[in-house]
Amino acid sequence: MIFFANVSKKYGKFAAVVDLSFEIKKGECFVLLGPSGCGKSTTLKMINRMVEPDTGEIFVEGQNIRTAKPEELRRKIGYVIQNIGLFPHLTVWENVATVPRLLKWKEAQIKKRVEELLDLVGLPQHYAKKYPRELSGGEAQRVGVARALAADPPVILMDEPFGAVDPLNRQRLQDEFSNWQKKLKKTVVFVTHDVEEAVKLADRILVLKDGKKVQEGTPEQFWLKPANSFIKEFFGEDLGLKILSRHRLQELTLKAEINEDLPAIAINASLKAALAKMLAQGVFELNVEDDHKKIIGKISLQDLLIVGKGVAS
Amino acid sequence: MQKNLVYLVGALTGALSLFVPSFLIFRENRLALGSPKNAIAAFDALGIWLFLLWILLLGLGLYKNKGKNLVILEGLIANFILIFLFYATGKVALEFDLKFGGAARTSLGYGFWLNLLGIYLILFSLTKKLKKFWTKILISYSGFLGVIILLFFNHLRGLSLLKEYSLIKETFWQEAKRHLFLTAGPVGVALILGLFFGLWAYKSHRAEKVIFAVFNIAQVIPTLSFIGFLMLPFSYLGSNFEFLNNLGVGGVGWAPAFTVLVFYAIYPILRNVVAGLKTVPLEVKEAAYGMGLTYLQVFTKIELPLALPVIVAGLRVSLVQTAGNAILAGLVGGGGFGSLVFLGLAQTADDLIFLGAIPIALLALILDRGMLVLQSFISKKEGGTSDFLCQREQKIREVCSSS
Numbered sequence: 001m002i003f004f005a006n007v008s009k010k011y012g013k014f015a016a017v018v019d020l021s022f023e024i025k026k027g028e029c030f031v032l033l034g035p036s037g038c039g040k041s042t043t044l045k046m047i048n049r050m051v052e053p054d055t056g057e058i059f060v061e062g063q064n065i066r067t068a069k070p071e072e073l074r075r076k077i078g079y080v081i082q083n084i085g086l087f088p089h090l091t092v093w094e095n096v097a098t099v100p101r102l103l104k105w106k107e108a109q110i111k112k113r114v115e116e117l118l119d120l121v122g123l124p125q126h127y128a129k130k131y132p133r134e135l136s137g138g139e140a141q142r143v144g145v146a147r148a149l150a151a152d153p154p155v156i157l158m159d160e161p162f163g164a165v166d167p168l169n170r171q172r173l174q175d176e177f178s179n180w181q182k183k184l185k186k187t188v189v190f191v192t193h194d195v196e197e198a199v200k201l202a203d204r205i206l207v208l209k210d211g212k213k214v215q216e217g218t219p220e221q222f223w224l225k226p227a228n229s230f231i232k233e234f235f236g237e238d239l240g241l242k243i244l245s246r247h248r249l250q251e252l253t254l255k256a257e258i259n260e261d262l263p264a265i266a267i268n269a270s271l272k273a274a275l276a277k278m279l280a281q282g283v284f285e286l287n288v289e290d291d292h293k294k295i296i297g298k299i300s301l302q303d304l305l306i307v308g309k310g311v312a313s
Numbered sequence: 314m315q316k317n318l319v320y321l322v323g324a325l326t327g328a329l330s331l332f333v334p335s336f337l338i339f340r341e342n343r344l345a346l347g348s349p350k351n352a353i354a355a356f357d358a359l360g361i362w363l364f365l366l367w368i369l370l371l372g373l374g375l376y377k378n379k380g381k382n383l384v385i386l387e388g389l390i391a392n393f394i395l396i397f398l399f400y401a402t403g404k405v406a407l408e409f410d411l412k413f414g415g416a417a418r419t420s421l422g423y424g425f426w427l428n429l430l431g432i433y434l435i436l437f438s439l440t441k442k443l444k445k446f447w448t449k450i451l452i453s454y455s456g457f458l459g460v461i462i463l464l465f466f467n468h469l470r471g472l473s474l475l476k477e478y479s480l481i482k483e484t485f486w487q488e489a490k491r492h493l494f495l496t497a498g499p500v501g502v503a504l505i506l507g508l509f510f511g512l513w514a515y516k517s518h519r520a521e522k523v524i525f526a527v528f529n530i531a532q533v534i535p536t537l538s539f540i541g542f543l544m545l546p547f548s549y550l551g552s553n554f555e556f557l558n559n560l561g562v563g564g565v566g567w568a569p570a571f572t573v574l575v576f577y578a579i580y581p582i583l584r585n586v587v588a589g590l591k592t593v594p595l596e597v598k599e600a601a602y603g604m605g606l607t608y609l610q611v612f613t614k615i616e617l618p619l620a621l622p623v624i625v626a627g628l629r630v631s632l633v634q635t636a637g638n639a640i641l642a643g644l645v646g647g648g649g650f651g652s653l654v655f656l657g658l659a660q661t662a663d664d665l666i667f668l669g670a671i672p673i674a675l676l677a678l679i680l681d682r683g684m685l686v687l688q689s690f691i692s693k694k695e696g697g698t699s700d701f702l703c704q705r706e707q708k709i710r711e712v713c714s715s716s
Binding site for chain 2: 048050070071072073074075079081082083084085086087088089098099102147148157
């Protein structure tokens with residue numbers, strides 16, 4: 001879907017990206033991760049030609065992007081940035097409708113699409129008439145996502161999209177993002193410096209340092225086969241726990257026998273939350289409830305550990 | 314608290330101004346020595362009423378914790394005083410004139426002007442307290458409208474000022490037209506040049522330095538010496554080119570004045586064009602480009618609309634300033650209200666000076682108000698007077714102080 005072949009970029013003497021090659025598959029969430037100044041943002045911006053590489057080729061959907069007009073390329077690629085950059089003189093509606101208008105959609109079609117998107121990002125319809133200054137940080141970021149999704153682009157670029165949101169809202173936005181992603185199956189390129197966020201959202205991660213690729217793979221691979229001490233240190237001792245947060249109780253087979261005295265946990269909770277609950281309550285087993293608070297089975301510490309084993313194999 | 318202080322000062326000024334020795338000045342004919350009178354002596358019973366109204370305003374001002382209705386009441390009383398003042402003055406002037414067979418002159422003394430100042434201060438402090446558009450308009454302009462109506466129905470014809478006006482009616486309107494031309498013309502040219510140079514300065518850092526250096530110098534040269542500098546080249550142009558001469562271009566006349574006014578009018582526009590464009594947030598531009606807007610679309614759909622309120626603010630400063638500066642044209646035979654003022658100064662004819670000065674002040678005021686309305690209209694579209702604009706203003710100040 002997106003293919004980098006020996007791409008380099010220098011700013012003066014500073015090498016921002018050095019001989020970088022990788023491939024992003026269709027429908028995956030691909031995270032560019034690394035300390036600040038590692039070249040991850042530059043890499044992202046080369047995909048929609050906001051930054052031009054010095055050498056190397058980049059292909060999007062099989063097309064060498066050098067042969068595309070920047071504007072036309074960008075209209076096919078959603079773009080979300082940290083500071084959102086909503087147009088302050090336009091309403092939410094007009095903001096979201098920007099790209100469809102550039103693509104000359106019919107008004108009725110645009111209207112339908114905007115309504116759909118507000119629903120998707122969980123904003124009430126009357127928000128369409130609001131101006132950006134009337135929105136909270138989280139709401140504005142939701143509008144930013146809706147705007148990027150407006151023309152239904154196959155590729156979305158997200159440059160630290162939740163970086164400027166407070167921690168509570170960030171978690172909520174991350175959860176919502178996973179839900180949208182499950183539904184929409186876009187090819188997402190996501191830049192962050194937050195390991196927790198990367199492990200939680202990524203299908204695959206590419207770690208950059210000083211503009212060079214250090215390691216590429218699934219979060220589990222980083223856990224089990226770290227390429228070097230930098231990776232080990234960067235992801236931290238508790239990477240295994242972070243990996244647990246990628247999985248939910250739904251993925252396990254529950255045991256049918258129920259012990260009424262056990263504490264209960266919701267079925268859509270993460271394995272990390274389940275483990276935390278066991279630790280807090282000093283128990284080895286938990287009851288599992290469905291959405292209506294009805295107990296439908298139980299899990300044990302053993303089950304959680306088996307998941308770890310499954311990842312390892 | 315501070316607003317109330319302005320109000321109280323206004324009310325006190327108004328009430329006390331009635332006892333100033335020279336409220337109205339009566340002369341039996343144009344050349345006779347004037348006999349000044351205070352308001353009570355001049356107006357008789359009407360003067361007492363006027364005084365009582367002012368005391369009422371003062372009393373209301375001392376009353377704490379007032380609601381919106383009381384504020385409106387105060388405003389209405391102040392506006393009524395304004396109309397009442399002009400009505401009484403007109404009446405007294407007519408009666409005095411009748412006594413002397415139409416040759417008498419009644420002029421306004423400084424007590425009268427102080428009284429107007431008192432009303433202005435009160436209205437100024439009250440309109441700050443009012444939120445609704447229509448009540449604001451009512452309180453700001455109803456008295457003014459009343460005076461216009463009195464003027465329109467010739468009630469004020471006994472006043473010296475209007476007698477002078479009826480003598481030079483034709484010249485007055487000719488100069489009025491000329492003054493409007495000397496305001497709108499230079500600002501129009503300055504708008505085009507300001508946009509051009511502003512865009513240039515915005516796009517190129519090098520050009521910005523040169524452009525601002527040039528116009529800063531133009532701003533610093535005293536107006537009159539600037540006109541002096543231009544007289545030579547213009548007289549050369551006028552005497553060597555037939556068609557320019559036919560247009561009235563010469564060492565004196567409208568041309569040097571017009572040119573100087575253009576130079577002074579450019580600066581506020583230029584500065585605000587650059588500041589307006591520079592303060593468009595970077596992330597907004599990045600998002601716009603990233604979504605696939607072309608260079609031109611980013612400019613017309615994002616940068617220009619966001620800079621517009623700032624540019625209009627600059628245009629407003631430029632207009633008001635030029636309306637006042639145009640008075641200088643009178644000095645070099647360029648016409649406009651300035652020629653009335655300078656003629657009046659030469660003849661020590663106060664009325665003539667006022668006939669020039671009052672319209673200039675009114676013109677500046679009207680332009681200022683009109684542009685303010687336009688500005689609030691534009692920024693409303695952008696999302697109001699809120700934080701966003703405040704942040705922008707903050708940034709604009711930074712940009713301006715750096716350039």
